[in-house]
Amino acid sequence: MPGQPASVSRSTRPAIHIRTHCPQRRGPGCSARAGSRTLVGMLTGLVFGLVGVLAGAGARVLVGRLRRGARVPPPWCELVLGGLWAAVGWCWAASVLPPVWLPLLLGLGWLGVAAGAVDLACRRLPDALTLPALPAALALCVPLGAPAIGRALLAAGVLFGAHLAVRLVAPGALGAGDVKLAATPGAALGAVSWPALPVGVGLAAVLTALVALVALAVGRLGPGGTVPHGPAMLASTWLVVTVAALGPAAGVGGAAA
Numbered sequence: 001m002p003g004q005p006a007s008v009s010r011s012t013r014p015a016i017h018i019r020t021h022c023p024q025r026r027g028p029g030c031s032a033r034a035g036s037r038t039l040v041g042m043l044t045g046l047v048f049g050l051v052g053v054l055a056g057a058g059a060r061v062l063v064g065r066l067r068r069g070a071r072v073p074p075p076w077c078e079l080v081l082g083g084l085w086a087a088v089g090w091c092w093a094a095s096v097l098p099p100v101w102l103p104l105l106l107g108l109g110w111l112g113v114a115a116g117a118v119d120l121a122c123r124r125l126p127d128a129l130t131l132p133a134l135p136a137a138l139a140l141c142v143p144l145g146a147p148a149i150g151r152a153l154l155a156a157g158v159l160f161g162a163h164l165a166v167r168l169v170a171p172g173a174l175g176a177g178d179v180k181l182a183a184t185p186g187a188a189l190g191a192v193s194w195p196a197l198p199v200g201v202g203l204a205a206v207l208t209a210l211v212a213l214v215a216l217a218v219g220r221l222g223p224g225g226t227v228p229h230g231p232a233m234l235a236s237t238w239l240v241v242t243v244a245a246l247g248p249a250a251g252v253g254g255a256a257a
């Protein structure tokens with residue numbers, strides 16, 4: 001104000017305090033909590049992995065007893081499913097995976113190991129696995145909410161119809177088992193979002209092509225030969241769903257529209 005010293009005017013201004021946080025300055029309590037969360041995540045992943053090993057053993061025994069199954073030597077099913085379930089369990093314990101995705105990811109992992117093992121061993125996909133897989137996948141989508149279930153139903157029909165059309169036009173491109181299986185990946189991808197559908201289909205095609213190139217390079221596949229497409233369908237579906245579940249919008253309504 002006029003007539004007052006500048007120092008008085010400056011003294012009436014509100015002080016602004018800026019608090020800075022230094023990541024290096026953490027108290028012992030913060031470090032203890034971080035260590036506790038890490039330990040819990042490791043233990044949870046271990047428990048999920050052990051249960052996955054048991055589930056993998058069950059899948060191996062089951063496919064060996066199916067009429068059109070396959071005898072798979074241990075411990076491939078156990079190791080693969082144990083690793084998948086351990087990763088899912090650790091992500092859930094670390095709070096980076098919303099719990100609504102747990103049933104679908106665990107179920108897709110089991111189906112991928114069981115059906116993929118038979119397809120790789122005998123080049124076929126048993127009806128005993130592919131036909132019940134669709135209603136099971138839809139049931140596992142229930143925690144994601146009604147919109148996700150609606151998309152899953154429609155996407156299952158879309159992907160089944162697309163694979164059926166390819167089978168009718170070019171019978172050598174896809175097997176009948178691939179067509180029956182297609183509805184299940186379609187349901188899982190549709191539960192994520194509509195854009196996930198072409199991403200999963202494209203990734204499956206890329207994986208199958210890569211396997212064929214490797215098989216040709218090592219002499220395991222002759223000219224004009226084919227490789228199973230079912231394992232690539234299931235693997236790509238699991239990967240796309242996992243990436244979506246770990247995304248920033250995964251916990252909003254269960255899935256993206």
